[in-house]
Amino acid sequence: MEKKGGLMEWLDKRLAIETLWKVMMAEYYLPKNINFLWSFGVLTMLVFVILVVSGIILLMYYKPDAKMAFDSVNKTIMMDVAFGWVFRHVHAVGASVMFLVLFIHIGRGIYYGSYKAPREVVWITGFILFVLMSATAFTGYLLPWGQMSYWAAQTITTLFAKIPFIGPDLVIWIRGNYIVEDATLTRFFALHVTFLPALILVFTAIHLYAVRIVGSNNEDGIPMTKEEKKKNGIPFWPVFMAKEYFVMSVFLLFFFYLVFFNYKFAMDPINFQPANYLQTPPHIYPEWYFLAFYEVLRGFFFSETLGLIGFVLSMFLPLFLPWLDTSPYPYVSGKHRPLFKIMWWIFVADFIALTILGKLPPTGLFAWLGFVASIVYFLFFASLPIISYIEKKKVASGGGQ
């Protein structure tokens, strides 16, 4: 970028690429007190690129038709296309790993208080990206048209029937049939490969733009001006990215280890049976990344309606974090908030417990454990206004930070 003359200068005169580069990369400063958890944002973009590239290759042989879909994946792509299996496993493992990276990225944002003012827009766009990514994963999971694909889609679309008044008609509208059928497959395919990725790109752009306006948070949650960061911090390019390349390399080792030696975790054996609408598998469960939310749905085992309300809340409550947590502490990081820290680690443990319970049959003791774990999930969100209140009192009496 330093070079003058030639193509770069020609472009700069017409597109001001030098200014753009400075704003986005070379003069975007990060504080020094960040840790390796801050590298997961760029990792999500790396995984997204991997998913798009592998997805385009799969697109060339996949057939979005109820009669052809299963064979186009399990025969054509897996057996006939040279290296087709690599791209399929990369895509399936990539989807799984995307959520691992996202959970860490989101968890870092919560623990260090990155959702708090002035970063609400970063948080909201990030939340929208999570919802879009979930929708993309859900629509994509139907495409191989195996038994688990089919019954996962059948079960989740049935949930919409519980919406008052319009529910039953809405389900038929979403499916384009009375059951999940060819129409459903083709429209899920269309959403999966065009509409949803396009929206993800748009919101990624807003997300990155917003983070460049308000700047990165840091480990201690100290508010810093741009000038302070410029003086004491590091530029995104080349210093931060130099470290990021190392993290990326380690990550890719892990990623390709999964792709080549451990891909089976992303391939459910039941999904190697073609979809059959007259035969329900005895045990239906989603992929691991939805298990926690799914367990909240099942956790209220005595009432379907409560379970559904809990399920919707469990997914959408995080959006309201900036307004649930109104603590006046100027240092927003959970590192300096003992009460918050306790609730946070309970929440993390609970999320893992829900994920494990989500795969177990919902009977006997597990049903009750699921119920308790579902309640604990909401305790974190319920505790935030209380913690904020206590911290407000502390600040008023001269304590706190």
Added chain:
Amino acid sequence: MAEEKVSRRDFLLYAMGGWAAVGLGGVLYAMYKTWEPLPEVKAAGIVRFDLSQVKPGELKVVQWRGKPVFVLRRTPDMGKCENRSIANEYTVVVGICTHLGCIPNWETDKKIFKCPCHGGEFDACGVNIFGPPPRPLEIPPFKLEGTTIVLGETGPEYEKMMKG
């Protein structure tokens, strides 16, 4: 307000905006309609079945909207089926367990529907009598035309059943 005059420029803006809103509404409506089930799917959603072809004590399975519908012609020893009886002697229910959606089997000797997944049992009326199912088997919307049952349309018999 009376004194405020809508300028020519404002008028044009409102007119254009309004017209664009109508256009957008039309486009959204058309997009909404494209997702509705196709005519052939809707037509296949209504199934006719002649009840008289079922012999007493026999169970027939009819496919309706991708679901199995059990048609059982009951014998007197199978009970009266309060408010669940169709044409006095038939049980017509969606053959999907109300627990987790498996398909129960009809056990002729015991005269019950037994679910292979979690052992739920339903009597000959389709009412849950044992195990985890929370509700009786669902009765599909139907209409009676003589001895023919039309699945997917609601007749007076069905409405009466749902009320009581």
